[in-house]
Amino acid sequence: MWAAAVLSRFGDALRTSALPLLAASLTDRPLLVAAVTACGYLPWIIFGLWGGALADRVDQRRAMWSVDVGRGLMVAAFALAVALGRGGIGLLIVLAFALTTLQTLFDNASTALLPRVVPHEALGPANGRLMTGQRIAGGLLALPLVPLLLAAGAATPYAVDALTFLAAAALVASLRTPPPEGSPRPPGRTLRADIAEGLRALWQDRPLRGLCTATALCNVGMGAVIATLVLLATGWLGADDTQYVTAMTAYAVGSLVGGALASRLAARLGRMRSVCVAGIAQTAALAAIGTVRSLVVLTAGLAVFGLMGMVWNINQATLMQQRSPARLLGRVSSAFRTVAISGAPLGALLGGAFATAWGLNTPALLAAGLFAAAVLALWPAVRTGTPARSLT
Incomplete structure (x- = not known):
């Protein structure tokens, strides 16, 4: 499972780093560039809850490898279109939407599968190793290769990504996992009823509810930053492709440090307090990126942002897995992700509008304000404490 996640992230990093550069080469309109990012998030709003309900009903391992096969074939077709000069901005938007639609099932199935692979008490370190391995593959290994692959042809990063999807599918298909625990589903129960049960479980858990609200606010800011970061680097700062990739590599390096520190911070401060500290540091980093016109500040700010983002993500995922009922984990995961990610398309469009006006x-400054609001949303849960619990 670790090898499949790392290999797939390697290919994802090639594609997601090359797509903004391709979009920027096709149009100089910030809103159109931002639309590619927005359509990469939109399926979570439309299909996210259904993906979680399906993840709790089907064989999660089979769902994961089937989705990866489909995504591999889709990206291979896109690579062919780019090679033939048919990769217009409209096709980029369609690809982003389609890949994320499939991801709604894959991510929820993956979250629900991990507790069947490792013991409950090992979920924190397991999440840390998964995310750290993905950062190494996606940041340190993949990002420096992007300029070389683009020099070989605009379609090359997408062709390699397609191969990694197919290889990851083969690895997941080879897993042998125990059957899921939990009582059988009542006959005739609808997907709508399953979704409602997952939403109720998330709403009734106050720490998870607060964490979900904070993450939603952060994702509005993240959508604004991600959608326009290539424009900030190449336009406002005058960076070339190599300098842009260098700044993104700093983000990946910071994430590796965060992966090593996340469990230590959680042991010392508690998981929710660690998330709060991460949000404060990310707010400061975004404020610096949006205020100081310097490639050095951008690179350092992204390093800090990556470090604390990893601390946030590892502790968030572990809290959700530890506090959610095992039989509802796919649905709680999908409810959390759908609410949290729903702000990202709005953020992407806001980022494009702010950059234009x-x-x-200015999108980085907008994001700093939203991260500060997220920290305030977390504060009640931080004050009361968030003991882990295991539900059945």
């Missing part, structure tokens, strides 16, 4: 640096 007030300057290419």
Whole structure:
């Protein structure tokens, strides 16, 4: 499972780093570039809850490898279109939407499968190793290769990504996992009823509810930053492709440090307090990126942002897995993700609008304000504490 996740992230990093550069080469309109990012998040709003309900009903391992086969074939077709000069901005938007639609099932199935692979008490370190391995593959290994692959042809990063999807599918298909625990589903129960049960479980858990609200606010800011980061780097700061990739590599390096520190911070501060500290540091990093016109500050700010983002993500995922009922984990995961991610398309469009109206640096300042609001949303849960619990 670790090898499949790492290999797949390697290919994802090639594609997601090359797509903004391709979009920027096709149009100089910030809103159109931002639309590619927005359509990469939109399926979570439309299909996210259904993906979680399906993940709790089907063989999660089979769902994961089947989705990866489909995504591999889809990206291979896109690579062919780019090679033939048919990779217009409209096709980029369609690809982003389709890949994320399939991801709604894959991610929820993966979250629900991990507790069947490792013991409950090992979920924190397991999440850390998964995410750290993905950062190594996606940041340190993949990102420096992007300029070389683009020099070999605009379609090359997408062709390699397609191969990694297919290889990851083969690895997941080879897993042998125990059957899921939990009582059988009542006959005739609808997907709608399953979804409602997952939403209720998330709403009734106050720490998870607060964490979900904070993550939603952060994702509005993340959508604004991600959608316009290539424009901030190449337009506001005048960076070339190599400098842009260098800044993104700093983000990956920071994430590796965060992966090593996440469990230690959680042991010292508690998981929710660790998330709160991460949000404060990310707010400061975004404020610096949007204020100081310097490639050095951008690179350092992204390193800090990556470090604390990993601390946030590892502790968030572990809290959700530890506090959710095992039989509902796919649905709680999908409810959390759908609510949290729903702000990202709005953020991407807001980022494009801010960049157009007030300057290419302003989306980072918008994001800083939203991260500060997220920290305030977390504060009640931090004050009361969040003991882990295991539900059946």
